[in-house]
Amino acid sequence: MTNHFIQYISDERRYSGHTLKAYQNDLQTFSAFLEDRFDLRQTGQATLPMIRSWVVELMDNGYSARSVNRKISTLKSYYRFLVKKGFISTNPAKNITMLKIPGRLPAYFEQEALNDILDIPYPPDNFLDARDFLLVEMLYSTGMRRIELATLRTADIDFSGNRLKVTGKRNKERFIPLSEKMMEKIRTYLDLRSKYFDHQSTFLIVTNKGEPIYPEFVNRTVKRLLNSLSGKKKSPHTLRHTFATHLLNNGADLNVIKELLGHADLSATQVYTHNTIEQLKSIYNKAHPRAK
Numbered sequence: 561m562t563n564h565f566i567q568y569i570s571d572e573r574r575y576s577g578h579t580l581k582a583y584q585n586d587l588q589t590f591s592a593f594l595e596d597r598f599d600l601r602q603t604g605q606a607t608l609p610m611i612r613s614w615v616v617e618l619m620d621n622g623y624s625a626r627s628v629n630r631k632i633s634t635l636k637s638y639y640r641f642l643v644k645k646g647f648i649s650t651n652p653a654k655n656i657t658m659l660k661i662p663g664r665l666p667a668y669f670e671q672e673a674l675n676d677i678l679d680i681p682y683p684p685d686n687f688l689d690a691r692d693f694l695l696v697e698m699l700y701s702t703g704m705r706r707i708e709l710a711t712l713r714t715a716d717i718d719f720s721g722n723r724l725k726v727t728g729k730r731n732k733e734r735f736i737p738l739s740e741k742m743m744e745k746i747r748t749y750l751d752l753r754s755k756y757f758d759h760q761s762t763f764l765i766v767t768n769k770g771e772p773i774y775p776e777f778v779n780r781t782v783k784r785l786l787n788s789l790s791g792k793k794k795s796p797h798t799l800r801h802t803f804a805t806h807l808l809n810n811g812a813d814l815n816v817i818k819e820l821l822g823h824a825d826l827s828a829t830q831v832y833t834h835n836t837i838e839q840l841k842s843i844y845n846k847a848h849p850r851a852k
Contacts, residue, residue, distance in 0.1 A: 666801035703803035
């Protein structure tokens with residue numbers, strides 16, 4: 561039954577490979593729990609108390625509320641599928657409630673500190689430096705997800721229109737404008753790349769061997785270049801948060817930011833308004849004579 565479900569979300573729902581792996585791991589973990597705790601080898605025979613016991617065990621083992629909720633979501637989707645296909649008559653996960661997640665503001669880098677790093681000059685004929693700085697600046701200038709950058713092809717760049725096409729979750733396409741300065745850096749990088757390699761990849765950013773970059777390569781590059789910044793996690797997703805926060809702080813409309821990020825729902829974008837409010841509070845507390 562789990563194989564049928566994974567096939568369904570892969571072929572019909574077109575979930576990403578990362579999501580498929582997460583769902584598989586969740587179901588395998590749950591199946592192992594049922595067999596170990598209840599000597600039950602059929603996930604379709606699980607009951608509501610059994611699922612609740614699993615949730616409790618996950619919490620006892622130190623899983624965060626966010627991680628537990630994702631696993632609950634997997635079970636809800638899985639059992640809805642089994643009911644829909646007639647494998648079972650009732651959904652045992654239907655009445656499982658999600659855990660409350662403590663509010664957490666997205667971390668982001670300060671504008672001046674990030675600019676100080678991105679404005680560092682590097683040798684004009686150094687392909688590797690040009691690539692690494694371009695990788696980080698692309699993430700910050702576009703708000704792309706890590707996997708979106710890794711799969712970006714040179715053909716996705718519209719040089720005449722100063723924009724790029726991004727293929728996001730569930731193969732949804734969106735267009736992101738690029739500044740003339742960004743376009744010039746891309747042209748410089750491509751020129752250096754053509755001299756560095758005999759064979760040219762169709763992917764925009766490549767490894768030292770000319771192969772497509774991969775998620776861990778992106779992680780390492782971001783962490784190395786932003787290592788001097790203090791406090792925040794040096795990750796591609798922090799740059800995505802920074803992109804959205806800086807746009808909002810500088811007057812961009814929330815709906816525009818939603819489209820640029822590729823969010824399906826505005827509620828996912830509204831979290832950045834809290835960062836703006838916190839910034840306003842900080843400015844007020846420092847500047848207003850009665851604030852102290």
